[in-house]
Amino acid sequence: MEKKGISRAVINRLPRYYRYLGLLMDQGIDRISSSELSRRMNVTASQIRQDLNLFGGFGQQGYGYNVPHLHDEIGKILGLDKSYSMIVIGAGKLAQAISGYFGFEKRGFRIEAMFDRDPDKYGGVSLRGIQIHPLDQLEEYLKEHTIDIAVLAIPADSARMITPVLVEGGVRGIWNFAHTDLDVPENVTVQSVHLSESLMQLSYKINH
Amino acid sequence: MEKKGISRAVINRLPRYYRYLGLLMDQGIDRISSSELSRRMNVTASQIRQDLNLFGGFGQQGYGYNVPHLHDEIGKILGLDKSYSMIVIGAGKLAQAISGYFGFEKRGFRIEAMFDRDPDKYGGVSLRGIQIHPLDQLEEYLKEHTIDIAVLAIPADSARMITPVLVEGGVRGIWNFAHTDLDVPENVTVQSVHLSESLMQLSYKINH
DNA sequence: TAGATTGTTAATCGATTAACAATC
DNA sequence: TAGATTGTTAATCGATTAACAATC
Numbered sequence: 354m355e356k357k358g359i360s361r362a363v364i365n366r367l368p369r370y371y372r373y374l375g376l377l378m379d380q381g382i383d384r385i386s387s388s389e390l391s392r393r394m395n396v397t398a399s400q401i402r403q404d405l406n407l408f409g410g411f412g413q414q415g416y417g418y419n420v421p422h423l424h425d426e427i428g429k430i431l432g433l434d435k436s437y438s439m440i441v442i443g444a445g446k447l448a449q450a451i452s453g454y455f456g457f458e459k460r461g462f463r464i465e466a467m468f469d470r471d472p473d474k475y476g477g478v479s480l481r482g483i484q485i486h487p488l489d490q491l492e493e494y495l496k497e498h499t500i501d502i503a504v505l506a507i508p509a510d511s512a513r514m515i516t517p518v519l520v521e522g523g524v525r526g527i528w529n530f531a532h533t534d535l536d537v538p539e540n541v542t543v544q545s546v547h548l549s550e551s552l553m554q555l556s557y558k559i560n561h
Numbered sequence: 562m563e564k565k566g567i568s569r570a571v572i573n574r575l576p577r578y579y580r581y582l583g584l585l586m587d588q589g590i591d592r593i594s595s596s597e598l599s600r601r602m603n604v605t606a607s608q609i610r611q612d613l614n615l616f617g618g619f620g621q622q623g624y625g626y627n628v629p630h631l632h633d634e635i636g637k638i639l640g641l642d643k644s645y646s647m648i649v650i651g652a653g654k655l656a657q658a659i660s661g662y663f664g665f666e667k668r669g670f671r672i673e674a675m676f677d678r679d680p681d682k683y684g685g686v687s688l689r690g691i692q693i694h695p696l697d698q699l700e701e702y703l704k705e706h707t708i709d710i711a712v713l714a715i716p717a718d719s720a721r722m723i724t725p726v727l728v729e730g731g732v733r734g735i736w737n738f739a740h741t742d743l744d745v746p747e748n749v750t751v752q753s754v755h756l757s758e759s760l761m762q763l764s765y766k767i768n769h
Numbered sequence: 770t771a772g773a774t775t776g777t778t779a780a781t782c783g784a785t786t787a788a789c790a791a792t793c
Numbered sequence: 794t795a796g797a798t799t800g801t802t803a804a805t806c807g808a809t810t811a812a813c814a815a816t817c
Contacts, residue, residue: 398798402799403801406799406800406801412799414797414799415798417798
């Protein structure tokens, strides 16, 4: 795909560029210079040009960047032109919040099933009509379905236990909401959202 | 409080140190060297010593660090020795997931009220017995209560609209789950959790 | 005391910003 | 063409790692 060796910092900024370009499109703006964008996003124009150039020249001297085109290109870089099959492990409030969020679906992130250990939950159907399966059928399920992304919305212990099953089952990425690090082989990607760490960072900043 | 000028990168690592030290305590380990901790956490021992020393010498030459003491000190640095009053704006699934999570309560983050625009929701009581108020009573509420942290679990537009009310109402920190940046004066801290950006980062990494 | 390990300074590495020539 | 703005190289800044003297 695109060039290797893109730094973590740049990757983390791409979705924000994508979001701002989407907003510009909504406003009907279809041309922008790095300096104007830098003003809006509160970053340096230099950084914007530097970042975008890692992926090739999307701009045009004397003109700037074409908004829809750049939006589209960044979308492709992020892999948003593709579709992803997902499962959610856990059927609690957080799991439901994630699977109920329509924005992901719109972008091609399709949740195909949920799993829970609790018999009160499985058998049932969550709000978007997604079936909830018993957790012990996960291994079986992964033999019959190709799943790109698994969302972990379960406690830390369970998350560590389930991870090898996911890896073995051919999952390519794990979106981890459990408060733990996970060990995976390098062909599998873990993206963690540690809510409690985020809250602690807020608490730190409030006090300093 | 502690020294100023601690870099963002260090602050972001503190909660992870805190978590690992907690795990060590659970295992009954009460002494650890930077090199042993570095092995477990997958960071360099040098970085650990460098980081910890920004806040003062918590270790002892030839011995290492006392686990419960270090855990406690990092807790204090993060402000976890204090208690925080919180409100949650929004009463949807995500808002409920956050307010229903017991771990925060345990650490002194007390949710005192929730607010929602939807008449079907307010008046009611969410799962932990937290009252849901009409959103238009927020301003009034903030005159009568001192709130440290507001959680924004509402759409981006609403989040931008509500922010000045929170700022005016004396909130010190905003934990923002809306997909937008927020403008606040510098005495107010915003900590954002952009779930869709996190998912895009995962999607990028899966493809490269 | 000898061994271990921190605290801290110095060296390296990487990321951000500045500057400007290329070019639309 | 003249003006604007990118693409890209060079300079700066900051963060990480290495090294080692201090000291428990």
